[in-house]
Amino acid sequence: MASPRIRFLATLSTLAFITPATAVAGPDDGKHIATNTHVDSPKSFWENNDFVLKSEFGDQAPPITDTVAWVGRGYSAMDGSNQYLYTLPENGTQDYIGAPGTTYYTAPHQVSGNASPIWLGFGADTSLPTDMFRDGVAFLDLLSVDGPGEVELFTNKDDEDGTQLHRMLGSFPDSPHSAYLVAGTHTHNSTLFTKPGRYRLTYRTSARGKDGRLIANEPQTTTIQVGGRKPKKEKTLSLKERFAQSATGDATAAGYSLRMTSKQDPEKDGDDKLTTISFDAKNKAQGTLTLLIDGYFLTDLPVKNGRAQWDEYMGPDPSRVQAVFTPEGDAARWISRPFEFQPGTPAQTDSSSSADTWQEASHPRQLAPTQETELKELGYTIRMRKQGKGGTKIVVDTEDKNFNGLLTGGLYDSKDSKYPTVDLETPITNGHGEVAFDEGEYFTGSYAKVNLFPHSTVRAGHASSVITESFTFGENYETTGQFSTTKDEPDNSPGKEDSPSQAPRPDDDESEADKKQCSEKILLDRGHVDIKAQPVEGGFTTVLRDDTAQLDKKSVDRKLDDVVLGIHDNALTRRNDKLAGKEFDFLGKTGERFYHLPQTQNQHIIWPGYNTQDLDYSLTKGNVVNLNLKPISTPEGAEWGAFIDGTHGKGFSLLANSAAKDFTIETNFPAHTHAHWAFSKPGLYTFEATYTATGKDGKELKSEPQTLTFAVGDKTLDSCSSRNPNDSEGETPSESPTEKPSTKPSTPNPPDKPADDGRPEEPTGSSFSPWGLVLPAVLAVIFKAFYNFFRDNEDLIRKRFGLKF
Known part of the structure; x- marks a missing residue:
């Protein structure tokens, strides 16, 4: 027979799951919420001879699995301009997303006067031991995206020749799926979403050790909530749980209606692109309205006195919208039929028609490779061509389309210069990569060279090619080469820090x-x-x-x-x-x-x-x-x-x-x-x-x-x-x-699929177990939480369960 103490803990555990929540529910309520601040996520750390992915913001660094980033509507504190909408440039460089002039929800790469709605990038901790990896680099791999639309991480400037676009990661067919990392990498980039809603992005960090072994952490998934209301700090019931607890009844007689129209009387920058979502209940019911877009969570709205209203940017493309109303008390619950919504065109539905269930979607797009690849063809071709009036583009194509990796290099002042004056880098995805620069007329006579580095999963060596020893703007250049099969590292690895050579410089008279x-x-x-x-x-x-x-x-x-x-x-x-x-x-x-x-x-x-x-x-x-x-x-x-x-x-x-x-x-x-x-x-x-x-x-x-x-x-x-x-x-x-780091971590030597037993590495030659300290602390925290919950809800617990203790 269980002791009263054990029954007490079990009762509290049960109540934590079945007691109705007072807050509006959401699938990411209770997580660490990153918003209206500068965020590095994912940020790659090296702990216990493995990669660990965290979200770093403020004084927090929780695992990305316990984090939700919220991209809401945000405005500059300087001039009131919106900072959550991005319009594709007229130069056509981003027509893989949509037509020039099309606008999308975006976390900005640059904010003004505040960090609203969020300042989101990714990076790596300074302790990342990249000197122990092949070519001195690790890779952040975007393994999959699951959400109502597509995602793209990039930086771009509005230039005539389209040379300023730098694509980092994304879910489009030709998007890069891996970005390289060195110790201390830190990005400020735009993150674009083609539709609002809840996105689940799965990442890992990978590298190949100098012993030839693949090093990669287990995939980890983080959430980005685009649009909608801010997630709650407290964990709340799921839609399924709320719906099960709500009353059945005659929804038709209750007179529920949902309407979506263009926002009237715009006040802030970007308001002319918003859609007003209005819910009305003739029976004046109260509760929660959950909105789904293409089967994915969009937002929860509190319904008070039979009304709820929310302004949202729905994106430029058609969507399939569905609503679920979970009322309080005896009012009838309701699931609307899914209906098509085209931004700019009014749409509505009401409870005269209902659905038996709501449609939940999950269609993760598999992106970055996880399996190791042996190249069947080692050749590649590099072309340099004029782009627009003043731009120059470098294009690399590999014979084996399974090649993924990185191009670095650019234009150097001389053959002996180790660092470029025009620094270029771009991912190579499925055997193809492109990068451009402008103002080539200023670099006549420069030495143009690029380096090609394979992704962690590719079993091949690096390569380096000179495109031309004396660059002339407007000239076409082409060269070919082959990847090496040696494990030796080149001197120009992107993660290395060689002293720059003496390049031509202005005169200097220093005292x-x-x-x-x-x-x-x-x-x-x-x-x-x-x-x-x-x-x-x-x-x-x-x-x-x-x-x-x-x-x-x-x-x-x-x-x-x-x-x-x-x-x-x-x-x-x-x-x-x-x-x-x-x-x-x-x-x-x-x-x-x-x-x-x-x-x-x-x-x-x-x-x-x-x-x-x-x-x-x-x-x-x-x-x-x-x-x-x-x-x-x-x-x-x-x-x-x-x-x-x-x-x-x-x-x-x-x-x-x-x-x-x-x-x-x-x-x-x-x-x-x-x-x-x-x-x-x-x-x-x-x-x-x-x-x-x-x-x-x-x-x-x-x-x-x-x-x-x-x-x-x-x-x-x-x-x-x-x-x-x-x-x-x-x-x-x-x-x-x-x-030669000052504190050198243990040489990584994991198996092909790294083991993850969840335990810290024990000091050599010691019987000390950190769990002897950690476990009591964890149990104490859990018990204290249960005790506080019981103390705050004692009357409810006694009444519901008839407890006599």
């Missing part, structure tokens, strides 16, 4: 004082860093968040005073017509070169952002926090500035401009922002960096000044070599930081 300022600090010259504000009593403190993995195989907060951000000559670019506005004259004349740190990450260039995510803006006057960059010293005659892409990739907005004596970058929300940085001349640039704000009480909030240093140009960086990050490891500056 001995400058050399001393630079050489006594740690040099970080590639990878992700943030100038980060953190709250302290009475103000802020400023740190440099170092995600480069050049010194530590983890994220580290450093003093700005201790670091130099190095900019090599591979960052040189020319002022083009897109930067023709007078406000950009600080860059020099059109066609002249300046040093450019792009807003989108280039693995071979330092990528600084500014980060205020930890600050509470409600404590500041006007919700404003400023990053101040007061120049201390700059090269003679030099100018500098920072600017950012405009909304939806149209134009630019200046953030700071030394020519205009504007040294302040204003932020209006907890932001993690990357911008374009520009420096007109080589040399050493030093700034007094502070974060400032005015508190609600009128007092100044300020961080202690620190020195932010940029060393610009290869010649300038030569004088910074006396203290390289590796010096603390006892290594020579010529050694690759990622080839």
